[in-house]
Amino acid sequence: MNNAYSINTRCVQAGYTPGNGEPRQIPIIQSTTFKYDTSEDMGKLFDLEATGYFYSRLQNPTCDTVAAKICNLEGGSAAMLTSSGQAANFFALFNICEAGDHIVASSSIYGGTFNLIAVTMAKMGIEATFVSPDASEEELSAAFKENTRAMFGETIANPALTVLDIEKFAKVAHAHGVPLIVDNTFPTPVNCRPIEWGADIVTHSTTKYMDGHGAAVGGAIIDSGKFDWIAHKDKFPGLTAPDESYHGLIYAEKFGKEGAFITKAVVQLMRDLGCVQSPQSAFMLNLGLESLHVRMARHVENGQAVAEFLESQPQVVSVNYPGLKSNKYNSLAQKYLPKGGCGVVSFELKGGRKAAETFMKNLKLAAIETHVADARTCCLNPATSTHRQLTEEQLTEAGIPAGLVRMSCGLEDKKDLINDLKQALEAI
Ligand SMILES: *Cc1c(COP(=O)(O)O)cnc(C)c1O
Numbered sequence: 001m002n003n004a005y006s007i008n009t010r011c012v013q014a015g016y017t018p019g020n021g022e023p024r025q026i027p028i029i030q031s032t033t034f035k036y037d038t039s040e041d042m043g044k045l046f047d048l049e050a051t052g053y054f055y056s057r058l059q060n061p062t063c064d065t066v067a068a069k070i071c072n073l074e075g076g077s078a079a080m081l082t083s084s085g086q087a088a089n090f091f092a093l094f095n096i097c098e099a100g101d102h103i104v105a106s107s108s109i110y111g112g113t114f115n116l117i118a119v120t121m122a123k124m125g126i127e128a129t130f131v132s133p134d135a136s137e138e139e140l141s142a143a144f145k146e147n148t149r150a151m152f153g154e155t156i157a158n159p160a161l162t163v164l165d166i167e168k169f170a171k172v173a174h175a176h177g178v179p180l181i182v183d184n185t186f187p188t189p190v191n192c193r194p195i196e197w198g199a200d201i202v203t204h205s206t207t208k209y210m211d212g213h214g215a216a217v218g219g220a221i222i223d224s225g226k227f228d229w230i231a232h233k234d235k236f237p238g239l240t241a242p243d244e245s246y247h248g249l250i251y252a253e254k255f256g257k258e259g260a261f262i263t264k265a266v267v268q269l270m271r272d273l274g275c276v277q278s279p280q281s282a283f284m285l286n287l288g289l290e291s292l293h294v295r296m297a298r299h300v301e302n303g304q305a306v307a308e309f310l311e312s313q314p315q316v317v318s319v320n321y322p323g324l325k326s327n328k329y330n331s332l333a334q335k336y337l338p339k340g341g342c343g344v345v346s347f348e349l350k351g352g353r354k355a356a357e358t359f360m361k362n363l364k365l366a367a368i369e370t371h372v373a374d375a376r377t378c379c380l381n382p383a384t385s386t387h388r389q390l391t392e393e394q395l396t397e398a399g400i401p402a403g404l405v406r407m408s409c410g411l412e413d414k415k416d417l418i419n420d421l422k423q424a425l426e427a428i
Contacts (some may be wrong), residue, residue, distance in 0.1 A: 011291070157205055359424045
């Protein structure tokens with residue numbers, strides 16, 4: 001669909017245009033395999049000489065339709081779905097890094113991604129240096145090595161809610177001849193499109209706002225098609241040297257800047273690792289995407305209202321929400337997220353763990369969940385859940401006060417949410 005249409009229209013209609021008499025809603029192609037008349041027809045697919053489907057571990061029409069919508073929303077050249085956000089970030093990095101290579105990543109990222117990079121990819125021989133998202137260009141540059149192959153950050157970090165200076169990160173990455181990969185899960189393309197600010201590859205946990213209903217785990221990778229792999233030939237042999245598993249084909253030559261990255265990730269990584277999204281999940285994801293623009297505006301409205309309310313309460317030590325004037329990242333938020341960021345707010349209650357427990361027990365609308373970013377408001381106290389193995393001292397060291405509550409504002413009426421908060425605060 002034409003990019004001249006507003007993002008709102010593209011959320012509803014991009015990716016799929018039915019022909020005369022065809023289904024209005026995207027068909028779920030629930031088939032592992034696809035039929036061909038001759039071995040020659042099929043052979044062409046295996047040689048990547050023709051495009052088409054032969055096995056749903058590599059490609060499936062329903063998944064591709066939804067990937068095409070997400071590609072359009074992010075302004076990319078090619079995209080793919082994965083089984084989860086974890087798989088999306090792993091594939092995006094592993095598509096260009098191998099044993100002996102190095103990654104520069106923001107230290108302010110999702111815990112699962114931090115583990116993936118710092119522990120699991122380290123076991124695969126891929127090293128990483130973590131940098132503060134607030135570091136200067138000089139400090140960021142100092143983290144780069146001869147063998148650095150990618151830079152990584154999150155537009156709005158989960159759960160720290162730091163806002164990434166995408167232009168700064170992109171400038172440093174490009175000065176070192178490597179792409180910037182940005183996880184855009186929290187703002188979604190409705191609120192920020194990292195490619196417009198210089199990011200080369202964008203990833204998503206579609207499990208969050210994109211699905212939006214807490215229904216299906218999934219991920220996506222979008223390539224901008226702008227990074228010139230051949231200009232940095234020696235750094236990226238996976239894209240610029242022959243792949244013997246496809247008769248010596250060179251991805252960057254055969255598929256160009258626009259297609260090489262995603263084609264390799266599909267026909268090599270997905271072929272070998274198989275982290276596919278099911279067509280059923282992709283169908284549900286598309287239902288979520290059709291209302292993404294409407295929902296994000298409400299999530300932001302509720303997040304802003306809840307953050308402003310909490311900031312004025314005596315039981316609250318501090319509130320962390322980039323949309324607040326008092327927030328350290330407010331100027332970056334105004335630049336990169338003019339329509340607002342997301343519905344996730346974190347705040348510290350006076351009285352630590354005990355106050356947080358009492359407060360959360362008394363909430364009637366917000367359920368206690370580890371999840372964030374769906375239609376129903378939910379909350380979590382890291383000190384008694386995800387970080388419960390840490391002592392008070394370790395919590396302070398990690399920058400997670402015992403009284404910290406993370407609240408993901410859903411789509412309920414903000415007046416009801418605030419009244420619920422009010423009575424729970426009074427119960428402390
Ligand atoms: C949840 C999340 C992930 C991981 O996604 P899954 O779908 O749970 O695998 C990655 N990045 C961010 C920013 C997330 O919030």
